[in-house]
Structures are given as structure tokens and as C-alpha cells.
Amino acid sequence: METLRLGPFDVTPDGALAPRRAQDPPALRFAWRGRACLAELGPGGVRIAADAGRIPSSADPGADRRRAFAAAAGLPGRLPAGWRARLTPDHRIRLEASAPMAAPPGATALVAALVRFVLALDPYLDSLEAEGARPPAAVA
Numbered sequence: 001m002e003t004l005r006l007g008p009f010d011v012t013p014d015g016a017l018a019p020r021r022a023q024d025p026p027a028l029r030f031a032w033r034g035r036a037c038l039a040e041l042g043p044g045g046v047r048i049a050a051d052a053g054r055i056p057s058s059a060d061p062g063a064d065r066r067r068a069f070a071a072a073a074g075l076p077g078r079l080p081a082g083w084r085a086r087l088t089p090d091h092r093i094r095l096e097a098s099a100p101m102a103a104p105p106g107a108t109a110l111v112a113a114l115v116r117f118v119l120a121l122d123p124y125l126d127s128l129e130a131e132g133a134r135p136p137a138a139v140a
Contacts, residue, residue: 053133071131
């Protein structure tokens with residue numbers, strides 16, 4: 001059986017991930033519900049981030065920025081242990097988490113960690129949208 005390509009990795013026949021370029025930290029970009037997500041594999045685990053929403057512009061007619069900011073401010077107290085919420089300079093609401101992974105990481109373990117993250121992310125996406133945060137720009 002040959003190795004398969006998965007983003008910046010080669011997947012060995014036993015399912016282990018091997019970065020193709022050692023000088024770059026291996027990362028996978030993917031989308032969930034139209035949101036940009038990034039998974040970076042590092043020593044001991046994977047860091048996963050998603051652009052969960054965006055505070056609407058003051059130029060958007062009918063935008064309730066105050067409510068959207070309040071929803072973003074309330075996120076840290078509602079997130080699972082180890083998750084982090086932050087507001088980027090361009091008013092994107094980013095949610096971040098990490099998950100441990102055995103070395104060498106396996107493709108199945110990585111995909112399982114990503115699925116667990118996005119399924120746990122869903123209620124926060126719904127909540128942010130209900131409070132006036134807009135979905136970020138579409139992912140191509």
C-alpha cells in the first residue's frame with residue numbers, strides 16, 4: 001500500500017501522519033458551515049481555530065452591534081474548558097481549542113479531533129447568529 005496525501009501530510013500505510021515539509025508547521029485549512037477553520041499540528045497535539053462570526057459594521061443597516069459585542073464578550077464564560085474566544089482587529093470572533101494527540105499522530109485521530117471540535121462549535125455559531133453577529137465572509 002502506498003502513502004496517501006492529506007493536505008501537508010503523507011499518510012503512511014499504518015495511518016501515521018508525516019509532514020511533507022519539515023520546516024513548515026503542518027496545518028490543514030477547512031471550512032465548517034461556511035466558516036474558515038485552521039488546524040495546526042504541533043508537539044503533543046493539534047490547535048484548532050474557527051472564525052465563528054463577525055461583529056457587523058456600523059454601516060450595515062439595522063445592525064445591532066451592541067448586542068453582537070455583548071454576545072462575543074459573554075463567550076469566554078460559556079466555552080468548554082481549554083477553549084478560548086478572541087476578537088480580531090477586523091472584528092472577527094475567533095474560537096480556539098487544542099486537543100492532545102499521540103506521537104506520531106494518526107490521520108484518524110486528527111480527523112476525529114476536527115469533527116469533535118466542529119460539532120462542539122455548532123451551538124456557539126447558532127448563538128452568535130441569534131445575537132446579531134454575522135457569519136464571516138464566505139470561504140472559497
